Amino acid sequence: MINFQYLRTSVVKTALGLIAKDSKATFIAGGTNLVDLMKRGVTAPEKLIDINSLPLKEISYANNLLQVGALATNTALAEASIVKEKFPLLSLAIQAGASAQLRNVATVGGNMMQRTRCGYFYDTTMPCNKREPGSGCGAIGGYNRMHAIFGTSENCIAVHPSDMCVGLVALDAQVTIVGPKGERKIRFADFHKLAGNTPEKDNTLQKGELIKSVEIPANNFHKNYHYLKVRDRSSYAFALVSVAAAMDIKNGLINDVRLAMGGVAHKPWRLTEAEQFLKGKTPNKTNFEQASKIAMNGAKSFGENDFKLTLAPHAIVEALTLAQAKTA
Template sequence: MKNFQIIRALSSKSAVISIAKEKEAMFIAGGTNLVDLMKKNVVAPDKLVDITALDLKKIEFLTGKTSIGALAKNSQVAEDKAIIEKHPLLAMALTAGASQQIRHMATVGGNMLQRTRCSYFYNTDMPCNKRVPKSGCGAIGGSNRMHAIFGASDSCIAVHPSDMCVALAALDATVQVEGPKGKREIKFTDFHRLPGNTPEKDNTLQNKELITSVEIPNNNFTKNVHYLKVRDRSSYAFALVSVAAALDIQNNTINDVRLAMGGVAHKPWRLTEVEEFLKGKTVSETIFRQAADLAMKGARGYGDNDFKLTLGPNAIVEALTIASSK
């Protein structure tokens, strides 16, 4: 790890100004991913702007929405009684992610910005277009058991590792950001990017922008919800496939639904076409199986991860079945 300067910002405005002055500067909060990347020499900032003193830790229940500060800890959100009541899917996803110790350190904003856990990305001796553009993708034709089956490109087949983000994508969240050009709002489903020809770009943040909060609109998904995470071990492990399922069921009919997958793409994979298919349908295993088959349209394996083509639809059926039975 190379030497670097660290300064502490006392306001969002000063944080943005501080980071804008340096080409190789980065924000740091919990540091649960960034410090690892620095130790591996995957990133090497000249300056870190510590934002932990900013007033961005609040969870507020406002008219028509819930606002969660970017510096709220993952454990704080997951254990909040009102979040568990109003947005249980988010609480479930956060609880499924990482270890309890990491959840006590990791922030909501940092969770959104964490980088892929692709082994080629972390190994600086191997080619990786995400780490070094145009150097190649070692995972294509290499070890790719954890990798994408949706939305990949010839440049990158890595997946986004977050559980929290899958739930937020399903819940129609929006991201509030502040930067040198002022404040703006980004739909959560537009926040993360597919790799295309620029896999080094994980998200749609503009240069030096700071995430200040995430907002979730009020909804009726308070009962029939489930976050299913299939992984190699039940302790701290990233998803092979995950499914966030939220249903609004009236008289055994699906009035509304939200569905997203994790561990399958470069971003949380929202299944809007499947949602439209399920609306108005009577709850049944047959309908759930048809929905799962529809969800896999366009899926492609790369060898080691071909099993996800079977695991994916089975996980969708299980998640919907569990959610609908509550």
């Protein structure tokens, strides 16, 4: 790890001013991902701006809108009574991620900004277009068991590692970003990017901008919901495949439905075509299986992750089945 300068501020405007002055500066909050990257030499910021004292930790609910400050911890969000009551899918997704100790430190904004856990990205002796554009993708033709089956490109097949973000994209969240030009809002589904020709860019956040908050509109998904995470061990492991599933069932029919997946793409992967198919249908295994087939349109594997083409649709059916079975 190189030497770096450390600064701390409790004012948003000051934080933005500090980041604007130095192209090699970066914000740090919980640091659960950034510090790892620095230790391994994957990233080497010359200045860290500690933003933990910024007034961005509040979790509130008013006018049918949940507002979450970017510096709220994962634990605080998952355990907030209003989240458990009205947005339980999000609580489940967060609790499936990392460990309790890490969730106590990790922030909402930091979780959104975390980078892939692809082994080629972390190994500075190996080619990785995400770490060093133009160097190649070691995972294509290499060890790619954990890698993407949707939205891939010839430049990168890495996956986004977050569980929380799968829940947020399923719930139509919106992100508020603040920067030199003021505030702007963006759909959570548009915040993260597919690799395309610029795999080094994980999201649409511009240099000098800061995530301020996340908003989630009220919904009727507090009864029939489930977050299924398939992984190699039961805790502290990234998803091979995960599914966020929620249904609003009225008069025996699916009035509305949300489906999203993790562990399958460079960004949290929303299954909109499968959702459209299920709307107005009876919540049964036949329709769930058909929806899972629709969800797999365009999927492509790369050898060692071929099993995901079978695992993913089965996980979708299982998540929907478990969501339907809930009565609370």
